[in-house]
Amino acid sequence: MMKPIHKNTANQELHSNPQFYSTQAKRLDLCQGVVGDCWFLAALQALTLHQDILKRVVPLNQSFTEKYAGIFQFWFWHFGKWVPVVVDDRLPVNEAGQLVFVSSTYKNLFWGALLEKAYAKLSGSYEDLQIGQVSDALVDFTGGVTMTINLEEAPSNLWDLLAQATYRRTLIGCQTHPQEQRVLENGLVNGHAYTLTGIWKVTCKYGPEYLVRLRNPWGKVEWKGDWSDRMTLQDFKTHFVLLVICELTPGLLSHEVGQKWTYTVQEGRWEKGYTAGGRLQSPRDIFWKNPQFLLSVWRPEQGQRSLKPCSVLVSLLQKPRHRHRNRKPHLSIGFYLFRPQYRDGQRRLPSEFFWRNVPLSKPEEFLREKEVSKKLWLAPGTYLIIPCTSEAHQESEFILRVFSRKHIFHEIGSHSGVVFSKEIVDQNEEQNEFVTKLFEKLNASGTVSIQEFRDLWKQLMLYKEVFHKQDTNRSGYLNWLQLQAAMMEAGIVLSDNVCKLMVIRYGGPNLQINFVSFVLLMLRAENMEDAFQNLTQDGKGIYLQKSEVRCFPES
Numbered sequence: 001m002m003k004p005i006h007k008n009t010a011n012q013e014l015h016s017n018p019q020f021y022s023t024q025a026k027r028l029d030l031c032q033g034v035v036g037d038c039w040f041l042a043a044l045q046a047l048t049l050h051q052d053i054l055k056r057v058v059p060l061n062q063s064f065t066e067k068y069a070g071i072f073q074f075w076f077w078h079f080g081k082w083v084p085v086v087v088d089d090r091l092p093v094n095e096a097g098q099l100v101f102v103s104s105t106y107k108n109l110f111w112g113a114l115l116e117k118a119y120a121k122l123s124g125s126y127e128d129l130q131i132g133q134v135s136d137a138l139v140d141f142t143g144g145v146t147m148t149i150n151l152e153e154a155p156s157n158l159w160d161l162l163a164q165a166t167y168r169r170t171l172i173g174c175q176t177h178p179q180e181q182r183v184l185e186n187g188l189v190n191g192h193a194y195t196l197t198g199i200w201k202v203t204c205k206y207g208p209e210y211l212v213r214l215r216n217p218w219g220k221v222e223w224k225g226d227w228s229d230r231m232t233l234q235d236f237k238t239h240f241v242l243l244v245i246c247e248l249t250p251g252l253l254s255h256e257v258g259q260k261w262t263y264t265v266q267e268g269r270w271e272k273g274y275t276a277g278g279r280l281q282s283p284r285d286i287f288w289k290n291p292q293f294l295l296s297v298w299r300p301e302q303g304q305r306s307l308k309p310c311s312v313l314v315s316l317l318q319k320p321r322h323r324h325r326n327r328k329p330h331l332s333i334g335f336y337l338f339r340p341q342y343r344d345g346q347r348r349l350p351s352e353f354f355w356r357n358v359p360l361s362k363p364e365e366f367l368r369e370k371e372v373s374k375k376l377w378l379a380p381g382t383y384l385i386i387p388c389t390s391e392a393h394q395e396s397e398f399i400l401r402v403f404s405r406k407h408i409f410h411e412i413g414s415h416s417g418v419v420f421s422k423e424i425v426d427q428n429e430e431q432n433e434f435v436t437k438l439f440e441k442l443n444a445s446g447t448v449s450i451q452e453f454r455d456l457w458k459q460l461m462l463y464k465e466v467f468h469k470q471d472t473n474r475s476g477y478l479n480w481l482q483l484q485a486a487m488m489e490a491g492i493v494l495s496d497n498v499c500k501l502m503v504i505r506y507g508g509p510n511l512q513i514n515f516v517s518f519v520l521l522m523l524r525a526e527n528m529e530d531a532f533q534n535l536t537q538d539g540k541g542i543y544l545q546k547s548e549v550r551c552f553p554e555s
Contacts, residue, residue: 002090014091014099014110018064020072021111030112032217033101037129039175040119041102041217042193043137044112046171046246049197053169053248056082057141058111064089074118075474077143079319080265080399082474085118092126101126124324131326134173134193136370138246142171145315145373145403149243151236158243159210159233162199165245172196174214175242187224188239193217196243200230212236264409266293269397270389278392279366280336280354288351290388292412297404298380310380313403315373316387318396332390333372333398334363340384348413349384366390384412463519466490477512479503486518492525 030048032041047054054060062072073086091113092100102116119140120126135146151174155161165172172195179190198213210233216222223231231239268291270276277289297310316335321328336359340349360383361376387400402409466489470482478486484499494502506517513521 002092014093014097015108017108018110019108020062020064020114021058021060022106022109029105029109030217031103031105031220033099033103035101035126035129037102037116037132038217039132039134039173039193040116040129040137042134042173042195042215043141043171043246044115045195045197045215045217046138046173047141050169050171053142053171058115060111072114072118074115076119076122076140078122078140079317080267081476082143083122084473085122087114087117087121089114091117124322124327128324128326133244133370134175134242135244135246138171138173138244139317139371142246142248144171144246144248145313145401146371147245147247147373149245151240151243154237154243158237159199161245162196162212165247166199169248171246173244173246174236174240175244176239177241183221185224186239187222189216189218189221194240261403261405262407263401263403264407266400266409266411267397268387268400268411270395272393272395276393276395277388278394279334279388279390280359280362286351286392287386287388288349288354290386292348293385293387293400293409294412295383295385295402295407295409296381297378297383297407299405308380309377310404310406312376312378312407313373314376314385315371315399315401315403317371317399317401319398321396330368330370331394331396332366332368333387334366334390335372335374335385335387335400336363337361337376338384338386340382459522460519462490463522464515467515467518475512477508477510477514478518479512483513483518487522487525490522492522 030041030044032038047057057075059073059075070089071086072089073084075082075084077083089110091110094100099113102112104110104112116129117126119137120129122140123129135148138144138146149155149158149161162172173193174196175193176188176190182191183189195215195217196212197215200211200213202209202211211227211230212233213230214223214236225231225235268275270290275289275291277286280287295312297312299308299310314335314337316333318331318333321331338353338357338359340353340357361374363372366389385400385402387398389396466486467478469489470478470486472482480496480500480503483503484494484496487494487499502521503511503513506521507513
């Protein structure tokens with residue numbers, strides 16, 4: 001049975017004075033309902049510890065009074081893009097009129113229940129939330145990268161990792177042993193997900209003790225062992241099997257403090273008969289048919305000639321093969337890394353290459369997970385990444401992400417272009433022109449000095465900043481009004497009519513302009529401005545003759 005929250009509907013309301021969110025309420029105010037989505041709620045509890053991250057997923061300016069229309073909007077990072085999900089205000093209740101799924105300890109707060117409904121809509125249904133991993137929800141809330149640690153094989157520096165993770169902007173979850181869910185005598189629950197909410201180092205008579213604090217999504221049933229609602233690190237490693245750390249940037253994995261990271265994202269597909277080559281098994285199998293990605297890495301502070309190893313994080317995510325996330329299980333996935341003596345970035349490497357070369361890195365095991373990731377230390381140079389499934393002829397779409405201090409990354413044998421910045425750049429036919437124009441703007445010789453490259457990079461960073469500032473709905477595109485505002489902020493003023501013409505010229509069929517086209521437009525506009533200043537003496541305006549018009553760059 002569904003019951004509306006607010007009284008402006010015809011049916012009986014859930015509360016006479018509902019609130020969407022309250023800053024006065026305790027952060028950890030949510031309790032799990034009858035559906036087995038403790039993994040989702042554990043990730044959500046971690047999200048509430050970071051208000052700025054929470055606001056991106058849950059716009060907190062929504063209410064049941066101001067401009068209320070009976071709907072609420074939430075945002076999720078869905079395989080490379082932030083997507084909005086809108087739900088109405090009706091929530092499932094039992095015969096007694098009580099919420100059957102997520103609820104708040106504050107009976108008039110409903111943000112958690114509405115967010116769960118939106119996530120169920122994204123996943124297919126409430127039933128599709130019954131089984132999952134904490135890492136899945138953490139990625140969907142942040143677009144970050146997860147690192148999963150098997151606590152039975154925990155590294156010796158586990159406490160240092162936890163200390164760095166809690167100090168930085170990370171979300172942390174953990175899971176108990178995956179037996180049938182039941183409450184143990186010590187108060188823990190088997191087959192259950194928890195949120196790690198804090199750590200402490202305390203001094204005792206016998207020496208230091210390392211403590212962790214956990215939160216049960218049920219809102220009750222806590223650890224009954226030593227240290228009350230906290231437990232020692234040793235007890236934690238004994239009673240929990242997995243620790244999941246989700247970072248917005250991979251600095252924790254590299255131990256490089258205060259460094260800036262860039263990333264690129266590429267979409268791909270394993271298609272039976274074409275690109276579903278499976279794992280590398282025998283010299284003459286079809287492994288070479290898998291999608292091939294070329295990666296060049298270097299250290300930015302020392303240039304491409306530096307021989308010091310570069311920290312690189314590779315993340316492979318597979319998309320669900322059905323609208324309902326649990327209707328078809330995940331495939332077992334992984335990726336290989338090779339070092340080719342290969343300079344042509346357009347032609348795919350043939351099968352002979354894989355007969356004769358041993359991979360630098362390969363999957364220790366193929367995991368049936370939504371995401372697999374691995375940190376690599378690579379000498380500056382060019383590498384080949386091959387994502388694949390454990391068996392040939394298995395079909396699915398995937399997202400391949402690369403994080404490093406500085407790199408260029410693209411697919412071989414496709415029309416995808418190079419993405420230089422942190423943000424995703426759409427793939428289209430103008431990307432080759434994009435790269436060419438950048439260098440043509442500097443000089444006609446095709447060579448670039450260090451200072452020229454620095455100037456170019458500053459321009460790109462400015463373009464990126466103004467573009468994404470105006471892209472308020474995170475769509476990756478600007479309409480003509482947003483374009484006009486972005487160009488004005490970059491120092492170029494266009495009339496309404498001219499701006500509309502620019503969208504027609506540089507935009508797609510939907511009359512919107514992406515980042516690549518925006519950069520092309522900005523470069524040409526600045527070239528035209530330079531040409532104009534060369535022809536006028538006072539900068540106030542001139543009438544041009546036909547011969548003078550030819551001085552302007554073609555558009």
